[in-house]
Amino acid sequence: MSLSIAFVGAGPTTIYTFCAFLRGMTGAAEVTIFEEQPRAGLGTPYRPGWNDPAMLSNIASIEIPPIGETLIEWLARQPRARLVRLGIDPDEIDEHAFYPRLALGEYFLDQFNGLLEDARGRGIAVEIASSCRVTDISAASDGLHLAVSPRRGDAFERIYDRVVLATGHQWPEEPEVRPGYFLSPWPATALQRIPPVAIGIRGSSLTAIDAAVALAVAHGTLIETEGESIDYRIHPGAEGFCITMMSRKGLLPESDFYHPIPYEPLSICTPEAIEALVVADCDQLLDRSYDLFRAELRAADPDYAARVGLDALSLEEFADRYFVDRIAADPFEWAEADLAEARVNFAREYTVPWRYAILRMHEVLGLIVPHLEEEALERFNRYLKPVFVDEYATVPHLSIERLLALHRTGHLDVTALGDDHRIDTHGKESGAVVTMHGQRRHFPAFIDATGQRPLAAEAFPFPTLLEQEVVRDAAEDDAASIKGIVVDAQFHPVSAHPARDRLFCLSIPFLLERHPFIQGITSSYEMGNVVGAELAAAVAATGSAGGEGAVCQEKRA
Structure with missing residues (x-):
């Protein structure tokens, strides 16, 4: 049978x-x-x-x-x-x-x-x-x-x-779950009914970029000319259109970078080494795994390890050090410089060693997650996971170009929510009211574009x-x-x-x-x-x- x-x-x-x-x-x-x-x-x-x-x-x-x-x-x-x-x-x-x-x-x-x-x-x-x-x-x-x-x-x-x-x-078939508040950016056809107003987008990954681009082409035209920077022209009557993308750190994702595919094997932080820690039922599984991560990163790029002081960095300190330079910079200036570097590296077929090492280790370190106790899982999610996500969630160069065009024409900004913020979507006003850094700001339309939780x-x-x-x-x-x-x-x-x-x-x-x-x-x-x-x-x-x-x-x- x-x-x-x-x-x-x-x-x-x-x-x-x-x-x-x-x-x-x-x-x-x-x-x-x-x-x-x-x-x-x-x-x-x-x-x-x-x-x-x-x-x-x-x-x-x-x-x-x-x-x-x-x-x-x-x-x-x-x-x-x-x-x-x-x-x-x-x-x-x-x-x-x-x-x-x-x-x-x-x-x-x-x-x-x-x-x-x-x-x-x-x-x-x-x-x-x-x-x-x-x-x-x-x-x-x-x-x-x-x-x-x-x-x-x-x-x-x-x-x-x-x-x-x-x-x-x-995702719900109808994302506008309350007037002006969209639980997700899908279906994209629903975003076309948002008028040209101040729009808040929670998130800054490719999901958020997708939402921003869909809104931009609903209220204007992205003009892409080969060999030239992208231009954005707003439609007549839509001059009030502006987007604020917001995330905890206020960072834009980095551009896709050149690296060998399929991945080259790791030498220290290998699946076998991680699985050995899991089998041993190690009490300090996260910290022992981080030691392997750090050793692999040091071997892959000694100059980077010396520059960031890797040997002295705890797991929590490494996460802070990883993002510190970008947090201190203007997000669009950083994005423009990173895009230029990525293009040069693609032309040269050059791989940044430390970035490639972190990218290859994200799935290997993921092997420990089912075995972490609650406190260790919280540490992993707060400190190590954002580093991995930053490397594997790089975005197409065209996406960064489009964001830069929207920013140059005054229709896009990025802000850091920080840890002490509040987003109220249940008030009398449409959209959402965001309170951050002691200031209150109303967005008549607000889209949660943080992806699937x-x-x-x-x-x-x-x-x-x-x-x-x-x-x-x-x-x-x-x-x-x-x-x-x-x-x-x-x-x-x-x-x-x-x-x-x-x-x-x-x-x-x-x-x-x-x-x-x-x-x-x-x-x-x-x-x-x-x-x-x-x-x-x-x-x-x-x-x-x-x-x-x-x-x-x-x-x-």
Whole structure:
């Protein structure tokens, strides 16, 4: 008998998981892919309407793991008209370039359709259940029961042998949750109704930049001329348009910097060295890991280590020293100088050693996070995580150019909130009132663009799995302040329920607390490889053993 498998969600995580599954699979399977949106294969970060055409992806093309083909190969075979429509210069395709989110959406959609064709050509039954929302899941002796609510027609229930949850980031379809206050910058079409007023944006990462650019093109025109700096011209009548981006430190992200891909191996702060500390159940796991971090950084760039006095810096002191020069500088002057340096380094193919060392260590140090006690986790998040985020969340050069153009024309500023600030979004006035440094400022429109935060288990969209304790609240087994659910190395929920082996949880918001660096396409690829291989092994085992597989059953509600 064939194994029945359901994917809940049809974005990049499901695509990479399905790809790995097909690569390793021999035998028979019946696959259903549920997607709440009308079209499967795009993913929220790349959907039309959800994203403005001016929004750029946060990953260079060379870093995107191939599916049927690489992004560059796909771009090279597209008609010029399609590339132009996607905002891509057909003569400037480059593996280090950052492309519009909508272009990545079309790439993933084409790859997804290619996988479907391959699967069906191999005799694998695949159903795409788009415009269908899975409202709950329950475990029973005959499998996992999915309650499904289609956009049209009657609700129904289906039973599957294996279920992969890949529901992605969770944002409301209507982000304006109170007049003038936007809980997120998505969908970008909602931002177009904000009038040309004083607008506050909380955050200064690429998410915040995306929001600023979407607003800028709604009220003016960014004029990009090859070889010249970008200009910004406001539309007549929109002269009151201005944006203030704000974050705790008041810094802009740095420009993408040149470095080898794939990463060169580390020599001291290696996964093996970190895992040895974890296995030893070290009481000082964070500080011992920081010692490895410091030794690797010193070996990679002795001049940098001497300049910052690395040997004498505690974990907390290193974080302060890392940012001190930028905090003292004007953020736009720093951004302009950093952009110029990054461009020179790309032209020379020169890698800044200390930056590359920190970038390569972020995933290695991430291995300790599931094992940290509450106090150590708080220290990691406050002092070390911001350093890592600063290095891996660098942004496209074009994004920095656009910010500089908005600032030059008086339509953008950046401010530091500091630790003692208050943002009031529940007052009588629209938007938000921000109190910082003893001063009160009202923004008629205010957008929270700080990105996806870890979600508590109470927000998990399938409550019966929690009630049955197939999925457990991390706070029950961990510190009360820890959010989300706990999964093992194969992304099964950690619980005593026998159905846990049938379920895979790749829903990122519920994993972020203990896996802070799993956001993004490369994480989708890595998680997908793990889960896809296990699904393929389950199919093989079913075929050889005569089958646990139950043909997918359907019950109308």
